[in-house]
Amino acid sequence: MAIIDFINFYIVPGLLLGSIYAVGAIGITMVFGILRFAHFAHGDMATMGAFIALAVVGLFGVTPWTALPIAMVLTAILAVGIDRTFYDYLRKRPAILTVMASLGVALMLRSLVQVIWGVDPQTYQRGIVRPDTYFGILLRPRELYTFLSVIVIVVALTIFLRASKWGKAMRAMSDNPDLARLSGVDNRMVTLLLWTIVGALCAASGFMLAINTELTPMMGWFLLLPMFAAAILGGVGRVEGAVLGGLIVGMVEELSVLVMPGQYKAATAFVILLLILLVRPRGLLNGKVL
Amino acid sequence: MKLKTTAGLIASLLGAALIAAPAQAQDARIALLGGISGPIAAMAPPMIAASELAVKQVNEQGGIGNGGTLRHVVGDSACNPQNATDAATKAVNIDRVIGIVGPHCSGAVLAAANSVAVPAGVLMITPSGTSPQITAIDDKDLVFRTVPSDDYQGRALARTIKERGMAKVAVAYLNNDYGKGLAESFKAEFEALGGEIAGYSAHEDGKASYRSDLAQLARGGADTLVIFDYGDGTGLTLLRQALENNFFTNYVGADGMKSDAVIRELGADNLETFFTSAPVGEASESLENFRAAFSAAGGNPDAIFTTTAYDAAFLMALAIEKAGGDRAKLSESLRAVASAPGEPILPGEWAKAKQLIAEGKDIDYKGAAGDHEFNQAGDVAGNYAFFKVSGDTYEAIADMK
Numbered sequence: 153m154a155i156i157d158f159i160n161f162y163i164v165p166g167l168l169l170g171s172i173y174a175v176g177a178i179g180i181t182m183v184f185g186i187l188r189f190a191h192f193a194h195g196d197m198a199t200m201g202a203f204i205a206l207a208v209v210g211l212f213g214v215t216p217w218t219a220l221p222i223a224m225v226l227t228a229i230l231a232v233g234i235d236r237t238f239y240d241y242l243r244k245r246p247a248i249l250t251v252m253a254s255l256g257v258a259l260m261l262r263s264l265v266q267v268i269w270g271v272d273p274q275t276y277q278r279g280i281v282r283p284d285t286y287f288g289i290l291l292r293p294r295e296l297y298t299f300l301s302v303i304v305i306v307v308a309l310t311i312f313l314r315a316s317k318w319g320k321a322m323r324a325m326s327d328n329p330d331l332a333r334l335s336g337v338d339n340r341m342v343t344l345l346l347w348t349i350v351g352a353l354c355a356a357s358g359f360m361l362a363i364n365t366e367l368t369p370m371m372g373w374f375l376l377l378p379m380f381a382a383a384i385l386g387g388v389g390r391v392e393g394a395v396l397g398g399l400i401v402g403m404v405e406e407l408s409v410l411v412m413p414g415q416y417k418a419a420t421a422f423v424i425l426l427l428i429l430l431v432r433p434r435g436l437l438n439g440k441v442l
Numbered sequence: 443m444k445l446k447t448t449a450g451l452i453a454s455l456l457g458a459a460l461i462a463a464p465a466q467a468q469d470a471r472i473a474l475l476g477g478i479s480g481p482i483a484a485m486a487p488p489m490i491a492a493s494e495l496a497v498k499q500v501n502e503q504g505g506i507g508n509g510g511t512l513r514h515v516v517g518d519s520a521c522n523p524q525n526a527t528d529a530a531t532k533a534v535n536i537d538r539v540i541g542i543v544g545p546h547c548s549g550a551v552l553a554a555a556n557s558v559a560v561p562a563g564v565l566m567i568t569p570s571g572t573s574p575q576i577t578a579i580d581d582k583d584l585v586f587r588t589v590p591s592d593d594y595q596g597r598a599l600a601r602t603i604k605e606r607g608m609a610k611v612a613v614a615y616l617n618n619d620y621g622k623g624l625a626e627s628f629k630a631e632f633e634a635l636g637g638e639i640a641g642y643s644a645h646e647d648g649k650a651s652y653r654s655d656l657a658q659l660a661r662g663g664a665d666t667l668v669i670f671d672y673g674d675g676t677g678l679t680l681l682r683q684a685l686e687n688n689f690f691t692n693y694v695g696a697d698g699m700k701s702d703a704v705i706r707e708l709g710a711d712n713l714e715t716f717f718t719s720a721p722v723g724e725a726s727e728s729l730e731n732f733r734a735a736f737s738a739a740g741g742n743p744d745a746i747f748t749t750t751a752y753d754a755a756f757l758m759a760l761a762i763e764k765a766g767g768d769r770a771k772l773s774e775s776l777r778a779v780a781s782a783p784g785e786p787i788l789p790g791e792w793a794k795a796k797q798l799i800a801e802g803k804d805i806d807y808k809g810a811a812g813d814h815e816f817n818q819a820g821d822v823a824g825n826y827a828f829f830k831v832s833g834d835t836y837e838a839i840a841d842m843k
Contacts, residue, residue: 157657160687161653161654161656161657161687162653162654162657165651165653165654166651166654168651169650169651172650266479270483271478271479271480271483271484272483272484272674272703273484273674273675273678273703273707274707275707278706278707278708278709279708279709279711279712280682280685280686280708280709280712281686282686282688283686283687290687292686361650364650364651365650365651365679365682366678366679366682366707368675369479370480370648371648371650374647374648374649374650375650405649405651406651406653406654407654409643409654409655409658410654410658413643413644414614414643414644414645414646414655414658415617415643415644415645415646417645417646417649417655418646418648418649
């Protein structure tokens with residue numbers, strides 16, 4: 153196999169898939185880091201975000217990439233609403249209740265998508281796109297934009313968390329919630345900000361998956377396992393870990409067919425998850441121990 | 443004293459109600475289970491509508507037994523074994539159905555049959571469960587299908603594309619009972635004919651990227667990709683990614699790929715080298731009857747599996763009528779009404795069938811999709827055609843032998 157084929161058909165798809173996982177995994181890792189629960193509605197929230205973008209495209213006739221920021225804002229509002237309606241009220245109770253509630257929210261969101269948009273696969277733009285060549289590397293515009301968006305999102309988020317007052321407050325909550333509260337960090341404000349960011353990230357990951365494949369009501373649910381694997385692999389609570397984990401999981405999935413029959417591709421995320429929990433539960437970048 | 447009288451009155455009323463109950467019990471309940479959500483979601487609604495047309499005709503033309511109504515419940519088997527088991531359990535235990543039309547997908551059929559219908563003694567007729575494995579279910583003669591086994595389809599497809607000069611192919615199949623069954627039959631026949639399978643691999647449902655799978659398949663140098671998957675699900679993703687990267691020249695699918703979603707989302711101009719096989723009803727008066735009735739009811743008779751879905755429901759109704767609503771006699775009655783000899787009954791001729799059954803005469807249903815002469819395993823033989831994309835729909839270009 154020529155090296156260029158290897159890059160085009162294994163490395164590039166792996167990176168693309170990994171970037172999508174990464175954006176989703178950041179949200180999962182942030183929820184876990186700050187609110188201490190595994191958010192099962194994450195995948196279906198991503199589905200919802202992708203479909204909201206579809207609605208924006210349909211209603212205003214804008215290009216999908218223009219619809220993305222609008223969908224991110226709307227999904228952020230939705231995420232905050234879900235938190236206020238379902239999770240906020242369980243906050244003082246054991247975390248497992250919130251986890252189960254999030255599973256219920258996942259089912260509700262999926263059913264809502266099915267009721268509003270139906271169950272047929274849909275796309276933002278009909279037809280197929282043949283790639284352009286950049287020094288032998290085949291890339292479609294949508295893939296380029298996906299990579300660029302992921303970079304912008306990760307950089308912006310890192311700057312926010314490192315440099316801004318509220319970003320620092322969020323990190324403080326993640327490191328030690330009691331100490332953060334004692335130092336006067338506003339718990340509710342941090343939670344509000346968290347869900348705003350998580351909602352926007354969900355919409356972005358769902359959108360990027362959908363524009364590279366199709367929109368289906370189950371697409372987000374299928375993402376959940378690789379995203380959790382990515383978050384745990386990188387170290388729970390670590391944003392850079394989630395990015396690293398996402399890229400690794402995506403890459404391993406795509407490369408797995410070189411050594412294993414294709415039907416085991418879906419199992420690779422599982423294997424990574426099991427191995428990391430067994431060997432290094434802190435994750436690659438020393439996250440919180442689960 | 444007065445209280446006692448009232449109580450006595452109520453008791454006798456209750457008793458009367460209980461005695462009167464059997465008159466109501468002439469209503470027969472059946473379930474229509476289908477993949478309403480999940481990978482065949484676009485195919486399911488016309489199929490359910492076709493089955494409902496049969497139910498409607500039955501009730502318009504005299505109903506079941508002596509003034510009874512054929513009632514139906516619709517359940518979502520979601521094209522997967524778990525949902526099918528849940529839906530069938532609910533239909534049998536809560537809705538108390540005596541027969542199930544469906545489920546649609548092979549894996550769903552196997553699960554619902556093995557864990558619900560056969561143990562409960564409920565007759566099941568699937569209009570689209572095509573896996574060769576369904577033939578082998580230990581079914582106490584309770585599982586039938588109005589669609590031929592994929593063993594025929596896989597072999598017919600192998601012969602057809604070999605004849606059309608595609609001698610070196612790669613096969614990508616969905617790792618479930620449907621995909622696997624087809625792929626195995628196809629492979630056996632294609633290799634027996636001297637064709638070369640230059641790539642053969644299964645894939646899981648619901649992944650975002652299949653490009654590395656496709657690259658692996660393309661490495662063998664095949665110019666044709668045979669996809670055994672669903673065009674409303676992973677098959678669409680797979681086909682898109684294969685087309686976008688020019689991995690192959692020709693693309694061939696089986697009945698699962700013959701979905702409108704493929705044309706709608708990929709565009710007909712990109713699908714000039716895409717072909718599918720699918721079962722077709724042989725041109726017959728039966729088919730014409732069905733087409734006219736289904737069009738009049740607002741359905742699209744060209745939608746896939748509508749003929750088999752109609753026949754399955756109509757046969758179920760005939761069997762119930764013949765058995766007089768007795769669950770234990772259903773499968774025996776089904777064989778009696780479906781098999782020759784007997785007075786031919788065409789789609790929609792419920793009143794005629796009902797009268798003949800009442801007179802104790804033997805009938806033979808000639809369905810929209812075929813004659814439905816069930817063999818020992820409850821399977822039927824079938825006709826297939828080879829389709830290409832033309833405009834925004836599929837056009838048959840050849841019969842498949």
